[in-house]
């Protein structure tokens with residue numbers, strides 16, 4: 001009796017989305033080959049690990065899914081298929097036990113990606129996943145031995161030295177796939193600091209501030225940089241700020257330097273006379289302003305009584321190459337309900353190359369994992385293959 005050859009899958013891109021697709025497909029009995037142009041897998045995943053590897057977030061799923069803004073309706077079924085708790089269980093199964101940080105963000109206890117990636121690659125090897133590294137993918141047209149299915153997991157275009165450079169956009173557009181322009185997400189913004197201010201305060205954090213832009217607001221820290229401002233609270237508003245800057249420049253970001261102190265109290269503290277104190281000393285004693293904050297008020301021509309609404313002029317965005325993530329990508333209209341490209345039957349797309357964006361907080365990796373599990377399961381269903389030998393993804 002001859003055995004039928006297993007169905008073959010090529011996964012292009014060895015980032016978290018590609019590796020997750022490879023795991024599910026190989027667990028379902030497919031012969032999987034992962035191709036990547038880099039000499040090793042998961043380079044951006046490892047870089048994310050430098051910041052502690054914020055895998056996902058612990059908030060309720062209905063709040064979680066809303067973080068994806070316009071893409072929420074598209075991503076909801078994928079996030080329900082493989083929700084944060086399933087990702088946490090999966091990481092645990094690879095020996096990367098997680099904890100919930102004070103902000104609700106979920107991290108592996110090791111606070112890095114390398115042990116998790118090592119255990120994951122070992123598991124993929126046990127599942128007979130083959131790796132073809134240092135291979136550039138340029139489409140299947142010149143390849144006679146095309147696999148049964150292809151999963152594209154080529155990533156966005158931030159930090160291109162880690163492998164993903166968005167070069168795939170031209171290739172897919174040429175085959176009729178609609179791709180929304182790639183734009184920076186979770187990035188810094190330009191400010192025309194004076195030379196004096198830049199030299200003294202670039203690299204200093206603004207701790208526990210509230211930022212406002214139009215109807216959007218964010219609490220947290222920001223970092224003053226040579227070119228302007230960045231950091232968690234800025235990233236949270238980056239999508240709205242980017243879109244506004246695309247319409248008109250400059251725009252005004254409002255900073256509340258003392259979000260927990262009411263305006264009336266600020267005014268009453270400022271009612272005490274300055275006496276013999278220098279201006280900086282007086283403001284330090286009355287309001288606890290650091291030299292950096294006092295200089296920021298001067299730099300932005302803000303009187304101290306208005307420190308809850310410092311108007312910072314943003315003149316531009318930092319480039320995509322320096323962003324944490326990428327907005328834009330393959331339009332959901334170009335995909336069927338299983339994330340298969342309508343223009344390229346048999347070819348699926350997952351991860352950051354799809355047209356969604358989200359703030360930092362674990363939403364980026366979670367969507368990469370969830371889209372990969374969703375597409376891979378749909379592929380197994382379409383090929384009438386079992387949905388994997390391990391129940392570890394079941395929530």
Ligand SMILES: Cc1cc2nc3c(=O)[nH]c(=O)nc-3n(C[C@H](O)[C@H](O)[C@H](O)COP(=O)(O)OP(=O)(O)OC[C@H]3O[C@@H](n4cnc5c(N)ncnc54)[C@H](O)[C@@H]3O)c2cc1C
Nearest residue numbers: 013015016017037048054137154155163164351352364365
């Ligand atoms: C500094 C930094 C910190 C981050 N921290 C976090 C975090 O804490 N939490 C979080 O949720 N997210 C974080 N992210 C974002 C997260 O890392 C990405 O969203 C995620 O890696 C995207 O996964 P992906 O598999 O879709 O793409 P990638 O991880 O970018 O993988 C794509 C792969 O495709 C390969 N490739 C591309 N084109 C080709 C080609 N033509 N031929 C062959 N191979 C190709 C690339 O070499 C790459 O290996 C961070 C990102 C950065 C830059």
